[in-house]
Amino acid sequence: MSDTKLKSTKRKTAKELNVKPVYLESGLEVNPVYTAEDVHPTDEEQEMPGEYPFTRGIHPSMYRNKPFTIRQYAGFASPEATNERFHFLIKNGQSGLNVAFDLPTQCGLDSDDPRAFGEVGRVGMTIDTLADFEIAFQNIDLDKITVSLTINGTAIILIAMYVAMAEKAGYDISKLRGTAQNDILKEFIGRGTWIFPVDKSVKLVVDTIEYCAAHVPKYSPVSVCGYHIRESGANPIQEMAYAFCIAKAYTDGALERGITIDDFASRLSFNFDIYGNLFEQVAKFRGGRRLWAKIIREEYGAKNENSCWMRMIAGGGGGGLTKEQPMNNIVRSAYYALISALSGTQTMALCSYDEAYTIPTEHSAEISLRTMQIMIHEMGICDTVDPLGGSYYVEALTNTFEEEIRKEMKTVEKWDGIINAVATGKIQASVSRQAYEREMGIQTGKVPKVGVNIYTREEESQEVEFHPYNQKAADDQIGKLKKIKESRNQEKVKHCLAIVKQEALENKNLMPSIIAAVKEYCTVGEIVSALKEVYGEFKEPIFFN
Amino acid sequence: MKILLSKPGLDGHDVGVKVLAHGLIDAGFTVVYTGLRKTIEEIVDMAIENKVDIIGMSILSGTHLILAQKMKEVLAERKINIQWFVGGNIPAKHLEELRKMGASQAFPTGSKVSEVVDYFNSIKRTA
Structure with missing residues (x-):
């Protein structure tokens, strides 16, 4: 907003009102008051929810029809424990689970690898071979439960296992549903479970997209994560811009394989972060959703409306929570949930109040769940679509966010693209x-944080609840792996791994050869080693500026 | 004073270690960072190669006792006398255990960059 324009109106600037200027985390200055003049009149002003470009939400009736999905993240150490949990959930009427994996599985190491020592089953489920998947999903009707795999570096292998398991059990994979995180580009920015060089890593993601489009069309092979990028230090504009650049990189790769945009775009979804200024977050999502729709239609020529949808899981970010006065995190998370609902999310997950210093207890996880349920059933949040639509401030900021995200994407282009x-x-x-x-x-008090640098009190420091490492469970897993390695057909294993390697050399889509390999019980570690021989490993560029 | 900051084990959470790296650089220290997923042997190799004065290990996943024990063993095996410290999601009851294993200091979640900088300034003075 230029000053000259402001002078002709009744609105006053911060300076004229003699109040301090206020800047959002994204660096944008906020006016003390907004009026109709701040909302550039466009066709979009009369836009309805469920209409392109979907600023107000992707469905006409949104939560009036069905509230957002609640999907909390959970990790269970062993395939056996995971299976028990699945059965418990189904008995209780739930239909989805977000599965966490342990670090060796995420990094492509088997349980018996020396580098996996101390980590087997620590932060999630261990998967060495298809046998583990078969235990985890024993007597589970895959038509009834949808599984979200939080896996990236080894996603192609785990998606292959999921497909192989379903095929072996006699399912029609053309009807198989589910999702994988499978966003390797953000792993290089934050979270760090990369394995191969960047271009080869992207190739593997594109392999899964191409394979799923042709054979498992109801599966969502990629969920692009702005979340971890923001948690690593990006501001809200950059969070959206980098995520969109990443989504475009996968899209471009898929199109090069001859897939049409409408074959693939509707299966793409996003995972975003929420903490900080309420209005900034809401505008981020509204502006982002509009921009993504325009990118998909205008740049890629999508014909289907649902190709243009920015579907998202948007949850409370761990980055906003504090170890100090941890009960305050319950209040923060309730605001984050409100932001998420006001932004038209499809799926919501909240961090638990104790997550800043420990693995959530059952009690704290229940509070998160109740927070979302109270909002749905007591706050009227589902009654009316896009309740902030038409607010001068929110609409003006939405417009600004659309522009600013686009600008930031141009900056990435100047760096020769996201890859x-x-x-x-x-x-x-x-x-x-x-x-x-x-x-x-x-730490210096410039950014106010309640309980940390303002309204602090002397208190006993919160003790981190330590989860002792279960060495016996790890040993059991290693024992199980040893048995499988001995009982499988060694000739076939060797042959399958040789084919994976050969097809990697020939730059073929690796999904079919990896599916064949996992069916012969080749391990995650063996397949990753075969690929490393062809692709090499990523060398982390290290510099501080 | 030259400090090696490291990420041993498989944990990929590196926001904390990079924040500390920036803080130490701004405070005038020379920082070498190993990058993610290093074994203790690789970290000790890098410490020798870069002739650092102290090794820092940043660990979030809960493996700090296992990795600290390994650090103690590798340094003893190679007969190297170099100070090392640990930072990360460490329960208070483990701080003493880490010191017993030979860590010269441990900084749990919630430690300020200025506390770490003060600590290095104090050992610089006594050195």
Whole structure:
């Protein structure tokens, strides 16, 4: 908003009102008051929810029809425990689970690898071979439960296992549903479970997209995560911009394989972060949703409306929670849930109040669940679609966010695209600098944080509840792996791994050969090793600026 | 004073270690960062190669006792006398255990960058 324009109106600037200027985390200045003049009149003003470009939501009636899905993240150490949990959930009428995997599975190491020592089953389920998948899904009707696999570096292998398991059990895979996170580009920016060089990693993601489009069309092979990028230090504009650049990189790869945009775009979804200023977050999602629709229709020529939908899981971010006065996190999370609902999310998950210092207890996880349920049933949040639509402030900020996200995407283009920006470490260096500046802002009191740098009190420091490592469970897993390795057909195993390697050399889509390999009980570690021989490993660019 | 900051084990959470790296660099220290997923042997190799004065290990996943024990063993095996410290999601009751294993200091979640900087300034003075 230019000053000259402001002078002709009744609105006053912060300076004229003699109040301090206010800046959002994204760096945008906020006016003390907004009027109709701030909302540029466009056709979009009369836009309805469920209408392109979907600023107000992707469905005409949104939560009036069906509230957002609640999907909390959970990890169970062993395939056996996971199976028990599935049965419990089905008995209780639930239909989905978000599965966490342990770090060796995420990094492509078998349980018996020396580098896996101390980590087997620690932060999620262990998967060495298809046998583990078969235990986890024993007597589960895959038509009834949808499974979300939180897996990235080894996603192609785990998706292959899911498909192989379903095929072996006699399911029609053309009807198989489910999702995988499978967003490797964000792993290079935050979270860190990359394995292969950036271009090869993207190739593997595109392999899964191409395979699923042809054979498992109801499966959502990729969920692009702005979440971890923001948690690594990106601001809300960058969170959206980098996620869109990443989604475009996968899309471009898929199109090069001859897939049409409408074959694939509707299976793409996003995972975003919420903490900080309420209005900034809501505008981020509204502006982002509009921009994504325009990108898909205008740049890619999509014909189907649902190709243009920015479907998302948007949950409370761990980055906003504090170890100090942890009960305050319950209040913060309730606001984050409100933001998510006001932004038209499809799926919601909240961090538990104790997540800043420990693995959530059953009690704290229940509070998160109740927070969302109270909002659905007591707050009237589902009654009316896009209740903030038409607010001068929110609409003006929505417009600004659309522009700013687009600008930030241009910056990435100047870095020769997201793949190059990640491979050279440019994005990592800039977000880590921002994380430092933000943290110092909190530590020096410049950025107010209740209970941390204002309204603090002397208190006993919160003890971290330590989950002792279950060495016996790890040993059992290693024992099970040993048995499988001995009992499988060694000739076939060797042959399958040789084919995976050969097809990697020939740059073929690796899904069919990996599915064949996992059916012969080749391990995650063996397949990753075969691929490393062809692709090499990512070398982390390290510099601080 | 030259400090090696490391990420041992498989944990990929590196926001904390990078924040600390920036803080130490701004405070005038020389920082070498290993990057993710290093074994203790690789970390000790890098410490020797870069002639650092102290090794820092950043761990979030809960494996700090296992990795600290390994650090103690590798340093003893190679007969290297170098100080090391740990930072991360560490329960208070483990702080003493870590010191017994030979850690010169441990910084649990909630520690300030300035506390770590003060600590290094104090050992710089006594060195």
